[in-house]
Amino acid sequence: MTGLKISGLSAGYGRRPIVKAVSLPALGAGQVMALVGPNGAGKSTLMRAIVGLVPATGAVEFDGTDLLQLRLRERARRVAYMPQTLPGGIGLTVLEGVLTALRASPDHEGLPRSTDARQALATLVRFGIGHLASERMDRLSGGQRQLAALAQAAVRMPPLLLLDEPTSALDLAHQVQVMRCIRSYAEIQGAVVVIVLHDLELACRWADAIAVLKDGALAAFGSPEQAITPDTLRQAYGVEARIDRDAAGRIRVLVEDAL
């Protein structure tokens, strides 16, 4: 089986359970899934559990192997992860930062290194920050840092890409550019991309499937139409909302009031 399938995944910090027996139907190669939900719902924890940063039980099957059983190195070969928080104050240029992500990986030992810089740069160009290649990372704006972090995650071109709020600091144009990039990345590489978003309209527009997380459990899952309904929004976020479609057929979420 190719793709990603999560069954009975539980994870937490210390004794405290955060993610509670989450199961997600299989996501095929080339698909993008948005993970949404209120603050503190456990979205980041779910991602960290998949990468092995939080102890977890259950199974995360990817292309037929359980990621949770893999050693760090094997796991890193398949998965790349962009954490939600951005590092600050690093005396490297953007290109060096992305190059580091490539060369620090144990898989990269012994490979020819002449093409690395080119590959790193191509990733920067793809995310629209080619012009920042020689810029120091500690002198970037918040959004630029986010784009650089995204490039760091994507540069190894892993078959499974986990992105924790990659667009939260981006302007309108970059939001669209990044989402388009991520989509085409999934399609061209045959990769699975899981992406945490707070912007539901962005999620509806770009994701094949949406999982709504609430208090560490799955509140809804399905296509954007199935997952984002007034009911699930009331249940997950505690808001009264209207779901409309605009002239282009895109889903509009209009929040009327918080309950």
Added chain:
Amino acid sequence: MKSMDCAETDAALVAYDRLVRRRVLVLAALGLACLAGFLVDITSGPSSLGVVRSLSGILMPDILSRAEHVMIWNLRLPVAAMAVLVGMALSLAGAELQTVLNNPLASPMTLGLSSAASFGAALAIVLGIGIPGVPSALIVTANAFLFAFGSVQMLQALARRSAGDRDTLILFGIGLLFTFNAGVALVQFLASADALQQFVFWGMGSLSRANWMSVAILGAVVVLMFPFSLRTAWQMTALRFGDDRALSFGVDVRRLRFFALLRISLLAATAVAFCGTIGFIGIVGPHIARMLIGEDHRFFLPASLLTGALVMTFASIASKSLMPGVVIPIGIVTSFVGLPVFFLLVMRRGTPR
């Protein structure tokens, strides 16, 4: 759009190549400066031995008189070599420590590592307490290492527990510093007058006890450790982005840290065992290196090594020439030079980027 991307790519690649070349040049320049400093260090000193005579004495030992020979080969050369090696060891240890603990103020001295090593050494020197089975020539070093490594492990455990909170770590380091200083004071209190005098001088940090044996041992430690440091350069650079990110790149962070701390302890402890606590090199060296060359550890680590050697060499020259006829213990000189830099760093920490 696409063709513009292409031009952009080529320009950026050229810029990157240029950057790498410039860094290699900076390293070469630092190396040359070290060599020059080393030569000046050899030719300077309280006794009257001219520059030309000193230098020719190194190249052709036969021309020297017996006294001159002793002066150059048994005093000045080992001391100058020790200055270079101690600078290298402490600065490299500081650089790695700062990355591993994600704290620009970390250094063997500020985190109490040097004090711990001093305490271990004091036990050996003054009270003759050591690890059974260790040959007596190495007992001081072994003790110093044991205590340094123990305290570094404690620091690391704390760093993990406090989720990398920088201030907690520094505070804990200060705690260690005071604890071990108190321990050292206690040992001094218990010591005989004779051992005490020897120890007080040692505690100030000085190169005057350097001999070919200690130079060889510290040299071996530096030469053995440095390639291992360099081998982890990319992983160490990745660690600058935080544990989570480094782990997701596939870096075995725990292993990386463990071996880095092992190297750091060995470097710091050996340096302390032979020269006592010499402060601030572990902060000033890496800091200058970072400013000159950035944080790509392929360049940052060697640069730290060289800046450490350079600063120590200058301090050694200064310690001989500040007061005519007197060699001030070098620890005092580095403190006077290092303290302002340290304060500068602390103040810069407060300003928003």
